[in-house]
Amino acid sequence: MSRVSIIALVVFAVLTGLVLSMRLPAARRLQAAMLEVVRPLHTATNGVGSRLNALGSGLKSLEQLERENADLKVRIAELSTTNQMLSDLGSENDSLRKALDFKKRSGFNLLPARIIARSTATWWSSVQIDRGEQDGLDSDMPVVTDLGLVGKTTTVGATTSYVVLIADENCKVAATVEGTTETGILSGGRASGATQPDLILGYLSKSAPLQNGQKVLSAGVSGGVFPAGLLLGTIRSFQVHELDARAVVTPAVDLSRLENVFVVRPIPRATAVDAKPPPARGNRP
Amino acid sequence: MTTAAFFGVVLALDFLAVVAQAYCGPLPALSGARPLLFPVILAYGALALPFWAALALAFFNGLLWDALTVQILNPSPYVQGQPTVEIALGWSVLLFGVLVILVHGLRPLFLRGRWELHCLASGTCVVAILAVQYALVMFHRGGLVLPLDFWARLFLPGFFAMLIAPLVYLALLAVAYLLGYPVRINVAPDRRDRAQDYER
Numbered sequence: 001m002s003r004v005s006i007i008a009l010v011v012f013a014v015l016t017g018l019v020l021s022m023r024l025p026a027a028r029r030l031q032a033a034m035l036e037v038v039r040p041l042h043t044a045t046n047g048v049g050s051r052l053n054a055l056g057s058g059l060k061s062l063e064q065l066e067r068e069n070a071d072l073k074v075r076i077a078e079l080s081t082t083n084q085m086l087s088d089l090g091s092e093n094d095s096l097r098k099a100l101d102f103k104k105r106s107g108f109n110l111l112p113a114r115i116i117a118r119s120t121a122t123w124w125s126s127v128q129i130d131r132g133e134q135d136g137l138d139s140d141m142p143v144v145t146d147l148g149l150v151g152k153t154t155t156v157g158a159t160t161s162y163v164v165l166i167a168d169e170n171c172k173v174a175a176t177v178e179g180t181t182e183t184g185i186l187s188g189g190r191a192s193g194a195t196q197p198d199l200i201l202g203y204l205s206k207s208a209p210l211q212n213g214q215k216v217l218s219a220g221v222s223g224g225v226f227p228a229g230l231l232l233g234t235i236r237s238f239q240v241h242e243l244d245a246r247a248v249v250t251p252a253v254d255l256s257r258l259e260n261v262f263v264v265r266p267i268p269r270a271t272a273v274d275a276k277p278p279p280a281r282g283n284r285p
Numbered sequence: 286m287t288t289a290a291f292f293g294v295v296l297a298l299d300f301l302a303v304v305a306q307a308y309c310g311p312l313p314a315l316s317g318a319r320p321l322l323f324p325v326i327l328a329y330g331a332l333a334l335p336f337w338a339a340l341a342l343a344f345f346n347g348l349l350w351d352a353l354t355v356q357i358l359n360p361s362p363y364v365q366g367q368p369t370v371e372i373a374l375g376w377s378v379l380l381f382g383v384l385v386i387l388v389h390g391l392r393p394l395f396l397r398g399r400w401e402l403h404c405l406a407s408g409t410c411v412v413a414i415l416a417v418q419y420a421l422v423m424f425h426r427g428g429l430v431l432p433l434d435f436w437a438r439l440f441l442p443g444f445f446a447m448l449i450a451p452l453v454y455l456a457l458l459a460v461a462y463l464l465g466y467p468v469r470i471n472v473a474p475d476r477r478d479r480a481q482d483y484e485r
Binding site: 002004005007008009011012015016019020021022024025027028030031034035038041042045117118119120121122123124126128139140154155162164168169170189190197256 | 304306317321335336348349354355357375426432435438442
């Protein structure tokens with residue numbers, strides 16, 4: 001072995017030792033920095049991909065566009081009316097809470113985000129979004145779509161973040177089954193890198209009166225990450241084991257087709273009632 | 286100078302392969318198996334580059350891969366403590382280093398034109414990387430769980446790597462010729478001395 005090879009081997013061993021002994025906060029900072037380095041590439045590639053997709057699916061006739069426009073106008077009117085009604089109900093709810101001397105409930109505001117890259121690992125399920133610390137994000141913030149829960153943020157960089165998906169075994173959610181008092185822990189299965197994996201709702205009682213098609217919602221434990229009432233999925237099957245029972249749950253959100261998501265940011269208690277969501281950056285949904 | 290230039294090209298390709306990995310999603314028809322591109326470049330580097338450059342490539346690749354894949358999670362809100370991680374930053378550096386050292390041992394044969402070694406090394410590296418990752422995950426989470434999909438996700442990426450390895454080999458062979466970097470040597474009897482020089 002030549003002298004250069006020996007020196008290279010020693011340098012490699014020392015550097016590897018240094019990296020292995022790195023503390024987790026430092027590792028997280030390094031990961032966040034690396035996310036920022038690759039972000040422009042991911043954003044650019046994602047943009048090209050989106051344009052190509054739009055080119056393929058966006059060729060519509062004028063008649064189709066007019067029809068779609070008319071449908072959307074009706075939908076906007078419908079949603080505006082519902083929003084107004086909910087806003088009235090919210091005010092009424094607040095005044096009733098005040099009258100009963102209840103604590104003000106913390107509100108949430110939704111920050112739209114776009115998925116710019118998917119997990120590169122085989123054994124984990126995560127995505128990268130184009131929002132970070134500069135947008136007020138922190139780790140452990142729930143990420144949702146209009147259909148239900150997607151996951152939670154983990155490492156947060158300046159302008160980009162990692163989101164671990166509910167299909168990952170490490171993303172555990174306290175869950176309850178609609179119409180019952182059953183609660184359990186929902187998580188993904190081992191080796192959950194599949195495109196549309198099943199979720200497992202564990203720690204249920206053996207005599208749980210569950211039926212296929214029942215909705216599974218987040219239980220919202222005190223001090224936890226996920227607020228109560230977020231749709232997680234629907235029960236597909238129920239299996240009784242030696243100590244407990246488990247249900248196989250089909251996720252509410254198609255995790256393989258995610259494009260736009262919302263990060264749930266808490267509103268400080270003092271301004272929870274009066275605060276309005278900030279305007280979305282850009283023209284995202 | 287030629288070696289440094291060729292090393293730069295391989296390093297840049299490796300970086301692009303790791304970044305492009307985000308667009309090689311799991312294939313639903315094949316149990317969610319996901320093609321891995323960067324081990325093909327890593328195996329090529331281990332065979333074609335001198336020892337110091339192959340180790341540098343392993344370090345760069347391992348650090349980049351770990352930084353982009355390691356999942357650092359906060360502890361449960363009911364447990365006081367530091368964030369946790371299943372595979373700490375640096376494990377891939379160590380693993381890639383070991384793989385590169387082993388594959389580099391085949392360099393003399395590779396320099397004599399045995400391109401199929403790159404093909405085999407690529408497939409082996411992919412399977413080894415995935416197997417070690419999964420073993421560490423199982424060690425951390427507990428329980429020996431080997432679902433049917435696991436085997437497909439372990440071996441099919443290795444097969445994909447072996448399929449694309451010849452293309453990568455040809456592309457980098459062209460680059461090597463352009464830069465004047467010797468990745469194949471003439472082993473005719475009268476040139477045997479030159480071959481031995483390269484191997485050193």
